[in-house]
Amino acid sequence: MFATVTLQDWENLVKKQLKTDDIYAILSKENLEGIPVKPYYDKSPKSLKNLPKVEESTHLVAKHQEGLEEDAYAFLLDNNAETLSDKTIFVANKDLAGHIRLSEENRYFSLIDVFVNNEINKQLAEELLSKNFEKNICVDVSLYQNAGASITQQLAFALGKAKDLAEVFGAEILDKLIFKFAVGANYFFEIGKIRAFKLLFNQLAKEFNLDLIPYIFAETSLRNKAKNDEENNLIRSTLEIAAAMIAGSDAFFANDFKVQHSTELSEEISFKQQVVLAYESIINVFEDAANGSYYVEEVTQQFAENAWKLFVELDNSGSFSENLKSGKIAELIYNQAIAEQNWVEEGKIKLIGVNLYPKLEKTKSVEQLYNSQEIKPVRWAEMFE
Numbered sequence: 611m612f613a614t615v616t617l618q619d620w621e622n623l624v625k626k627q628l629k630t631d632d633i634y635a636i637l638s639k640e641n642l643e644g645i646p647v648k649p650y651y652d653k654s655p656k657s658l659k660n661l662p663k664v665e666e667s668t669h670l671v672a673k674h675q676e677g678l679e680e681d682a683y684a685f686l687l688d689n690n691a692e693t694l695s696d697k698t699i700f701v702a703n704k705d706l707a708g709h710i711r712l713s714e715e716n717r718y719f720s721l722i723d724v725f726v727n728n729e730i731n732k733q734l735a736e737e738l739l740s741k742n743f744e745k746n747i748c749v750d751v752s753l754y755q756n757a758g759a760s761i762t763q764q765l766a767f768a769l770g771k772a773k774d775l776a777e778v779f780g781a782e783i784l785d786k787l788i789f790k791f792a793v794g795a796n797y798f799f800e801i802g803k804i805r806a807f808k809l810l811f812n813q814l815a816k817e818f819n820l821d822l823i824p825y826i827f828a829e830t831s832l833r834n835k836a837k838n839d840e841e842n843n844l845i846r847s848t849l850e851i852a853a854a855m856i857a858g859s860d861a862f863f864a865n866d867f868k869v870q871h872s873t874e875l876s877e878e879i880s881f882k883q884q885v886v887l888a889y890e891s892i893i894n895v896f897e898d899a900a901n902g903s904y905y906v907e908e909v910t911q912q913f914a915e916n917a918w919k920l921f922v923e924l925d926n927s928g929s930f931s932e933n934l935k936s937g938k939i940a941e942l943i944y945n946q947a948i949a950e951q952n953w954v955e956e957g958k959i960k961l962i963g964v965n966l967y968p969k970l971e972k973t974k975s976v977e978q979l980y981n982s983q984e985i986k987p988v989r990w991a992e993m994f995e
Contacts, residue, residue, distance in 0.1 A: 617650075621633065624649075633649060634648075634649060641799075642946070642950055642953065643799060643913075644760075644762070644916070645799070645909055645912050645913070651904035652904065653904055654904045654907040655908060656911060657907070658809075658901060658911070659901075660897050660898040660901050661805050661808040661898045662808075662823055662858075662897055662898070663808075663826070663859070663860050663898075664824075664825045665860040667888075667895040668855050668858075668860060668862055668888070668894035668895075669683060669684035669698050669861040669862070670682065670862060670881070670884040670888055670894070671684040671686050671698075671700060671827075671861050671863040671881075672684070672686065672877075672878075672881040673686050673688075673863075674686065674687050674688075674689075674694075675877065675878070678878065678881070679697075681881075682697075682881065683696075683698060684697060684698040684700065685699055685700070686700045686702055686721070686863055687699055687700065687701055687702065687703070687706060688702060688703045688706065689703075690706060690710055690711065692711060692713075694716060695713065695715040697717075698719070698861070699716050699717065699718045700719045700720075700721050700827065700861065700863075701719070701721060702721040702722065703722075704722045704734065704738075707720060707722055707737075707738060708737065712742055717744055718742070718743045718744060719743055719788055719825075720741070720743050720745060720746050720748055721748045721750070721788065721790060721827065722738060722748055723747075723749065723750040723790075724738065725750075725771060725931070725934075728931060728934040728935045729931045729934075730774060730778055730931060732778065735747060735775070735778075735779065739779070739783070745786060745825050746786040746787075747786055748787070748789075749768055749787050749788070749789045749790070750790040751764050751768045751771070751790065751792075752791060753985060754985065755793075755794055755833065756987035757985050757986055758833070758943055758944075758946055758947020758948075758951070758988060759942070759946055759947070760946045761799060761800075761913055761917075763917075763943065763946060764791065765807055765913060765914075766917045766921040766924060767930065767939065768791075768807060768811075769810055769917070769918075770921060770925065770929075770930030770933070771930050772787060772789075772811070772814060773814065773929075773930065774929050774931055775787065781818035784818065784822055785820070785822055788827055789811070789825065790827045790829070791803070791804065791807070791827075791854075791859075792829055792830070792831040792833070793828050793829070793830060793831060793850040793853055793854045794831040794833060794834060794850065795831065795833075795834040795846060795849070795850070795959075797853050798909060799913075800850065800857070801857040801900050801906055802857075802906055802910040802913050803857070803913060804826060804828065804853075804854060804857030804858065804859055805858065805900060805910040806910045806911070806917065808823065808824060808826075808858070809910070809911075810914055810917055810918060811823075813918065825860050826858075826859045826860050826861075827860065827863070828857075829862065829864070829865055830846075830847040830850045830851065830863075830865045830880075831850060832865060832989055833987070833988070834846055834989070834991075835989055835991070836869065836963060836964050836990075836995070837870055837991065838963055838964065838970070838991070839962075839963035840867055840868050840869065841867075842963050843867040843868075844867045847864055847883060848883055851883055851884055851887055852891075852893065855887065855888070855899075856896075856899045856900050857900060858899070858900075862884060862894075864880040864883050864884055865880065866880050867879065867880050869989070924939075937983060939985070941982055943985055948980060950990075951976050951979065951980070952976065954990045955972065955976075955993060959990065961991060964990070964991045970994040970995075971994065973993065973994060974992060974993050974995075975993075976993075979992055979993060
């Protein structure tokens with residue numbers, strides 16, 4: 611028989627090893643998301659049911675190139691590829707969406723966002739809704755992550771865009787949406803982000819008397835990638851792919867690990883990261899692999915609560931489009947991005963080969979990188995390149 615071990619026993623052991631009575635001051639981790647992270651978790655505030663996904667297994671999406679037809683089941687298309695069959699096709703080009711030939715052997719999804727110049731392009735939306743796609747319109751919030759938005763902001767903005775679309779085109783459009791997220795560097799927080807959105811979208815759908823699961827297309831972030839020592843980008847993106855799969859994304863795309871001077875080989879290597887993870891660990895087939903983790907469940911629920919609160923706050927001041935036009939969305943992102951970039955400069959956020967091993971000299975200021983009036987992608991490493 612094993613002796614009963616209490617949490618106090620564990621605390622005493624940690625105090626002894628760290629040679630301090632105040633273990634929380636050492637082990638508690640500060641973050642810019644406003645989410646308290648405890649040294650350990652012995653329970654979850656509320657047990658969640660399995661958070662389902664639409665697809666049985668996460669689609670591993672490749673940018674189409676000749677020779678990958680046998681290796682990839684799903685493709686991201688910028689140009690027509692009539693030879694594909696029995697594939698899942700994600701169309702990212704609005705011109706291609708207008709004339710692509712649909713084959714009965716394939717499945718088609720639109721990755722085209724209809725928010726153009728801070729408002730909904732109704733003509734584009736109606737054209738996409740007329741197509742025989744499984745999901746017709748993309749709510750793209752990857753730009754906001756790459757521009758420096760917090761996780762709470764990304765989730766609230768996704769809800770805001772979805773609500774705007776529902777109010778213009780009717781609640782039935784909610785079942786025609788695909789949500790595109792960029793997955794960043796904070797591994798467990800990113801798992802919590804994807805899981806939290808499943809709760810949030812279902813809650814939004816219920817406001818319209820619907821019970822829906824969001825279709826989530828995830829991709830690697832550009833924000834934490836660097837031009838120098840690009841092989842480190844592969845390590846960063848591997849963790850992002852794993853987080854998205856564990857969180858239960860329906861499809862995943864790995865951006866080229868080479869920030870500049872992309873080649874067919876680098877694109878293929880980036881795609882095959884997903885293949886290695888899927889075939890070696892089989893994490894892409896689980897419905898909700900993170901369920902039961904006290905830590906992940908707690909951050910999931912905190913993100914959901916914080917994002918719903920921000921969504922309601924923004925909604926009370928106007929539609930998402932109105933908040934875009936007024937500059938409120940840009941200001942929120944700007945303030946968060948500045949704080950994040952300062953952490954990179956101070957070394958609180960570590961990037962190997964950029965601000966650590968070696969530590970490069972700063973070449974650009976925060977003011978040169980960011981504009982409070984413009985939402986644009988900015989990589990942390992640009993400050994040192």
